[in-house]
Amino acid sequence: MSRKYFVKFVSEPNNDLMKTIVGIACTARAIEDGHEVSVFFAASGTRLLDTTYIKQLNKEMGPESSIVSDMMDTITAKATLYCSFASVKATLGISEGDGALIVRDDEIEWSGPPGVIQLASNSEVQLVY
Numbered sequence: 001m002s003r004k005y006f007v008k009f010v011s012e013p014n015n016d017l018m019k020t021i022v023g024i025a026c027t028a029r030a031i032e033d034g035h036e037v038s039v040f041f042a043a044s045g046t047r048l049l050d051t052t053y054i055k056q057l058n059k060e061m062g063p064e065s066s067i068v069s070d071m072m073d074t075i076t077a078k079a080t081l082y083c084s085f086a087s088v089k090a091t092l093g094i095s096e097g098d099g100a101l102i103v104r105d106d107e108i109e110w111s112g113p114p115g116v117i118q119l120a121s122n123s124e125v126q127l128v129y
Contacts, residue, residue: 005030005037006123007079008116009045013053017060021068023129024048024057028071030125031078038119039075040082040111045129046091048072049083049101076102082109082119 007027013020031037047053057068075081081103085096094100101108109115120126 003035003124004122005035005125005127006040006119007037007127007129008040008042008119009048009129010040010042011129012044013047013057014044017057020048020129021057021060023127024068024071024075026127027079028074031074035125037075037079038082038123039079040084040116040119042084042087042116044087044091046083046087049088049103050092051102054102072102076107080109081107082111082115084112085110086112 005027007023007030009020009023011020027037027039041049054069054072058065061067088094088101092100096105096110099105
């Protein structure tokens, strides 16, 4: 039975790299299991939209690992993505239109707290990392 999942990455991933990787793995698994997944990146969680940061997480899994990149590819290709652009600017120093994220700006629904509330209200399962 397919369910509606809402995953929010908001915590500073540098505080617990393995917890962050587990969150990415759970998100990718929910997608692979056929669930409808919406992912919101906010605050420091926007680091997960930075290619350089994802490469750093790959190294946590082994010197030649691409497992985190592979899971992020699944997430960015098959989940509905949401993000706070103010968070991207504050955390990564990236402006809209810079083309510096792992996905194009037009592949993300830009939102803030109203979007988070709506996604949480419409979901059946919520995961927060």
